[in-house]
Amino acid sequence: MSTVAEHSHDDHDHHHHAPSGIKRWLYTTNHKDIGTLYLWFAFIMFLTGGAMAMVIRAELFQPGLQIVDPNFFNQMTTVHGLIMVFGAVMPAFTGLANWLVPMMIGAPDMALPRMNNWSFWILPFAFLILLSSLFLEGGGPNFGWTFYAPLSTTYSNDSTALFVFSVHIMGISSIMGAINVIVTIFNMRAPGMNWMKMPLFVWTWLITAFLLIAVMPVLAGVVTMLLTDKFFGTSFFDAAGGGDPVLFQHVFWFFGHPEVYIMILPAFGIISQIVPTFSRKPLFGYASMVYATASIALLSFVVWAHHMFTTGMPVATELFFMFATMLISVPTGVKVFNWVATMWRGSITFEIPMMFAIAFIVLFTLGGFSGLMLAITPVDFQYHDTYFVVAHFHYVLVTGAIFSIMAAVYYWLPKWTGKMFDITLAKWHFWCSLISVNLLFFPMHFVGLAGMPRRIPDYALQFADFNKWISIGGFAFGLSQLIFLALLIKACKKEGEPVSDRVWEGAEGLEWEQLPSPAPYHTFETPPVVK
Amino acid sequence: MTEQAYEKYYVPDESPWPFVGAVALFLIAVGAGNFVIEVSKDKEGYGGWILTAGLLVLLVMLIGWFKDQIEESRTGLHSNQLGGSYRQGMSWFIFSEVMFFAAFFGALYYARTISIPWLGGASNNAMTNEVLWPTFEAAWPLISTPGGETTEAMGWYGLPLANTIILLLSSVTCHFAHVGLEQENRKKLTWMLGITILFGIVFLFLQVEEYIHAYTQMGLTLESGVYGSTFFMLTGFHGMHVTLGTIMLIVMFFRVLKGHFTPDNHFAFQATSWYWHFVDVVWVMLFFFVYIL
Ligand code: HEM
Ligand SMILES: [Cu+2]
Numbered sequence: 001m002s003t004v005a006e007h008s009h010d011d012h013d014h015h016h017h018a019p020s021g022i023k024r025w026l027y028t029t030n031h032k033d034i035g036t037l038y039l040w041f042a043f044i045m046f047l048t049g050g051a052m053a054m055v056i057r058a059e060l061f062q063p064g065l066q067i068v069d070p071n072f073f074n075q076m077t078t079v080h081g082l083i084m085v086f087g088a089v090m091p092a093f094t095g096l097a098n099w100l101v102p103m104m105i106g107a108p109d110m111a112l113p114r115m116n117n118w119s120f121w122i123l124p125f126a127f128l129i130l131l132s133s134l135f136l137e138g139g140g141p142n143f144g145w146t147f148y149a150p151l152s153t154t155y156s157n158d159s160t161a162l163f164v165f166s167v168h169i170m171g172i173s174s175i176m177g178a179i180n181v182i183v184t185i186f187n188m189r190a191p192g193m194n195w196m197k198m199p200l201f202v203w204t205w206l207i208t209a210f211l212l213i214a215v216m217p218v219l220a221g222v223v224t225m226l227l228t229d230k231f232f233g234t235s236f237f238d239a240a241g242g243g244d245p246v247l248f249q250h251v252f253w254f255f256g257h258p259e260v261y262i263m264i265l266p267a268f269g270i271i272s273q274i275v276p277t278f279s280r281k282p283l284f285g286y287a288s289m290v291y292a293t294a295s296i297a298l299l300s301f302v303v304w305a306h307h308m309f310t311t312g313m314p315v316a317t318e319l320f321f322m323f324a325t326m327l328i329s330v331p332t333g334v335k336v337f338n339w340v341a342t343m344w345r346g347s348i349t350f351e352i353p354m355m356f357a358i359a360f361i362v363l364f365t366l367g368g369f370s371g372l373m374l375a376i377t378p379v380d381f382q383y384h385d386t387y388f389v390v391a392h393f394h395y396v397l398v399t400g401a402i403f404s405i406m407a408a409v410y411y412w413l414p415k416w417t418g419k420m421f422d423i424t425l426a427k428w429h430f431w432c433s434l435i436s437v438n439l440l441f442f443p444m445h446f447v448g449l450a451g452m453p454r455r456i457p458d459y460a461l462q463f464a465d466f467n468k469w470i471s472i473g474g475f476a477f478g479l480s481q482l483i484f485l486a487l488l489i490k491a492c493k494k495e496g497e498p499v500s501d502r503v504w505e506g507a508e509g510l511e512w513e514q515l516p517s518p519a520p521y522h523t524f525e526t527p528p529v530v531k
Numbered sequence: 532m533t534e535q536a537y538e539k540y541y542v543p544d545e546s547p548w549p550f551v552g553a554v555a556l557f558l559i560a561v562g563a564g565n566f567v568i569e570v571s572k573d574k575e576g577y578g579g580w581i582l583t584a585g586l587l588v589l590l591v592m593l594i595g596w597f598k599d600q601i602e603e604s605r606t607g608l609h610s611n612q613l614g615g616s617y618r619q620g621m622s623w624f625i626f627s628e629v630m631f632f633a634a635f636f637g638a639l640y641y642a643r644t645i646s647i648p649w650l651g652g653a654s655n656n657a658m659t660n661e662v663l664w665p666t667f668e669a670a671w672p673l674i675s676t677p678g679g680e681t682t683e684a685m686g687w688y689g690l691p692l693a694n695t696i697i698l699l700l701s702s703v704t705c706h707f708a709h710v711g712l713e714q715e716n717r718k719k720l721t722w723m724l725g726i727t728i729l730f731g732i733v734f735l736f737l738q739v740e741e742y743i744h745a746y747t748q749m750g751l752t753l754e755s756g757v758y759g760s761t762f763f764m765l766t767g768f769h770g771m772h773v774t775l776g777t778i779m780l781i782v783m784f785f786r787v788l789k790g791h792f793t794p795d796n797h798f799a800f801q802a803t804s805w806y807w808h809f810v811d812v813v814w815v816m817l818f819f820f821v822y823i824l
Contacts, residue, residue, distance in 0.1 A: 121552075
């Protein structure tokens, strides 16, 4: 028995450098390794989902059906959405949490390191199942990432069963990841790291983790009902049996709306770390940021039916969800105000992370405004299921969530590798992305307002010009990400100038002040002193 | 946090089990997916075998992982702080289970208070009823669906009531087992734990009886409209949780016989007992909302 203890003790003494070989990655319990795995996985999924978007934009380059058949087009929109949400954005944030939360709160690792590894490794398998279903007879899922019944029940093909189980695994992964984050933050803060000293990235992730644990099981519930409706004759979503297809939408969006906040709250945290650094001023309104995050999270449970204004709900319900939705923009506005106020009269410099952060603030806010338009019930009757909605959620998700992830990677990458990334490439990446992303998504507002429906492979002739430009923007945005790929490969090969421990002049927090660059394999085996 | 003495937080070394567990879940998902297709469509295939293989790998993983875990705990590598992580982790896990059941309870309330009345013409849905199923009248339990399926409603007395009493008693005995553990009264611990397991098994047995009765005598099946759907999905998932809980209790029982657990080091036992109480609370909710009301 005691050999176990001894063994792991002396292991700890020499294992300040990372073990090597494939086993390191398969068996690891190290939060940095697991963070790296998550981040690379997310990036690969981002490129995969991006390739599908290219298929969609190629088909929509001109009116008429030309490149793919409609069924395949539907599979592309479906799997693109699923991959980007569950495979790219969420794992990227989890990867960042893995890398950063222990370093920011002065913990030796995540609270449950083996479970941490488990939550990562089930993800690639889940997407293997999802992607391989595309090659089955009859094709993969084609009912949209929201998989509304009866499209996903009565009218779907058999591979739906595989879709359901792969979603289950994604859910298990997210829940375990969230439990790990929440327990780490509750239980492993260094002495002195009290609640109101926690960096905002930690705060926002804490609240995100709570949302994840609360709503991922509901997603599991709804896919289970779908499975039994389709294969075992239950009637949850079948009016002939006393159920209701609209019930599907209620349960799905009870998960789905908090889910969109799961994809944006950590982004708020990242921006709240970056803006003060490059403005060389403390964050304006720290406490109000914390409270705003919490109110957004709570409100996000009572707005779900704004996705369902056109399903024929009673008027009182429509009004309730309209006002509740608009209420969310108040705490969101508080955040935007605070970021701008932080920059106000700061001595700002425009390093790459700051450029992404500023782009985030402007463009995310734009997405928030289109959200407000959609929240107005009578107006949504016109906009629902048009490209206007597509424009809305791509502004909040691409120039919001994804830009924040890129900002985060640029901000912390030198701390991780100890080397400055290739700044020239980074500038190219930023400007190409910024211009192309707006060419890609801005005109979608116009075609949407004019009535172009989403998720249809063909369109009326009057939309042709805009769609051509949208597609060109799409291809350009896709290509721009290859610059990022090149930059990341160079960074992982540890090319570049060595950086100081603080890396950025104005950076504050444990990871900059108390850790060398690159951060050692094990950090804070004894807790640091927090002032 | 003003702890003076700092205990090292145990960070385990590399471990193969999580990856093995990932392979297990992969096999389970692929197997279950194919199995569902094959069973419901009467097709030939390997789904069932892949699923079984996955479950076996999962079992191996659980045994291996828990063995490491138990060994670490018993050699004193686990600090109080780590114990805190486990306890909090378990509480959040149970919270996630609560939300899973909430989805199905939500479906039940929706069917009862919205979809069925609306199909019967309530609110602004007079035409829904008129156009779709003019003879349909809203009622709960929905023993006659709009589509024309009929069934019988399950009463709350008899087996369900007996099961409620059994499960409530088992929660009490489970609590006393815990008290026994804390008082270092091993005899009380062993007996009470044994009785709890027995209650769990009897509950499951009666539940199976009830299902057989429903299927063969009452015509109440998964397919008999939303009443049957919610009835079987809620009680079925609850039954699966009781099964898991009983297995956990049995494992605890053998560990107790081997002399494991002390008054201040018994996370596994505590987690199991929390889980058992949770399953119990869910049943009480079920008894009210599925059977009585
Ligand atoms: C100011 C805050 C926001 C408001 C008022 C708002 C409002 C809305 C409304 C009303 C819709 C439904 C439109 C329709 O289908 O007709 C919608 C769709 C959507 N929103 Fe937002 N939103 C806001 C912020 C966000 C954020 C922060 C995200 C994600 C990061 C997001 C992601 C989405 C997505 C993904 C959809 C489309 C779902 C689908 O049908 O596929 N929204 N939003
Ligand atoms: Cu929403």
